Amino acid sequence: MSDATRFSKPVRSMLQLKHVLVDLLRCAVGNGETASFWYDSWNDMGKLINVFGMGGPCHLQIPREATVKEATRNGSWYLPPARSRKQKRCKSGPDVYLWRNASGLFVTEFSSKATWNFLRTRSLQVNWSSVIWFKEAIPRCSFIVWLALLARLPTRDRLRRWGIMVPGECVLCSQEPETLDHLFFGCSFSSGIWGAFSAGLGLQPSQSLLSVAGSISGTPALCGSAKGVLARLLFQERNSRIFTSTFASMASTKSVIDRTIRDCLFSFPAANVSSPSLLELYFLLLSPAM
Structure with a gap:
């Protein structure tokens, strides 16, 4: 059995988990010093590496390891001129990672119960x-x-x-x-x-x-x-x-x-x-x- 066949199911499971985490975990950008520009879900589009593809860092001239702060100058985006005028200024204070709760809102504390209730399909409660x-x-x-x-x-x-x-x-x-x-x-x-x-x-x-x-x-x-x-x-x-x-x-x-x-x-x-x-x-x- 080849390694590709042997590890196909775990790899698929990890990919599915990563897709789920995009919906569950968000980063509320503060000063942008810890939030990854490409790999954290800090905007409404999700992970930018998924939006722009693997060639995104080259096209936007922003390194893969760059933080959100490193993609800005004086609180505004430092991007090639052909980008949208819409800007998202960095705030003061540290970046905060938020988890989606059972109601679909993002909160600062992680709850396994709330995460499970968000992910699972609810059925009618049986009388026994x-x-x-x-x-x-x-x-x-x-x-x-x-x-x-x-x-x-x-x-x-x-x-x-x-x-x-x-x-x-x-x-x-x-x-x-x-x-x-x-x-x-x-x-x-x-x-x-x-x-x-x-x-x-x-x-x-x-x-x-x-x-x-x-x-x-x-x-x-x-x-x-x-x-x-x-x-x-x-x-x-x-x-x-x-x-x-x-x-x-x-x-x-x-x-x-x-x-x-x-x-x-x-x-x-x-x-x-x-x-x-x-x-x-x-x-x-x-x-x-x-």
Whole structure:
């Protein structure tokens, strides 16, 4: 493989990044001592080297390494006479580099959040987002359940559609084809685990991930409450454990889920002395069911 082929994608990515930065980064010219005349975006046209081409420095008789100040005399442009009459005088004070924010305005402080919001294409917020992303969540569980809700987990039915030769039966019960809904709710193994944990939280049996996520996010008693935090954690950890476990007994899987949840809740103290901590609430609601 040639070097040109091997590095073609990174090179294209860097070129795309440079084009994006032209829209994001501007230099507000002050005294012009640090702003590059050719390579900084300090005017409405962007980088002048892109406007005039590589021959621009020769045609305008301004060196490539020149600053904006070096292209002026006494505050006015020092250019060949065939240029426009429009002039941009240098100001006093240092040059300032500005970043475009989410509103499209240029500001002095860089914000990765504002830059990301400016670059990304926004989509409508799904009703299950709060079930996936919350401060008490376990990151690996959030990621797996996020993939599951997007129907992107590599369950056996998907692997077989991709041409990968794997058995089609459910890895847990070995009785029915392994699909997303079967693995988490149709399988007697996983539904038994869900029943053990959901009973104490008042969640009803369901046949799909979306319906459970909608139930947790849409039930008033669970919205913004400590009980709702437990429901989201159990929903995530149970689904994560079901997907990553192989040939473990139901009792063993329940024990691992229970231990993981308790370890997580141990780090969250009670909000005040009059209310129980998440761990205390967990024992109160779920210990009898376990």
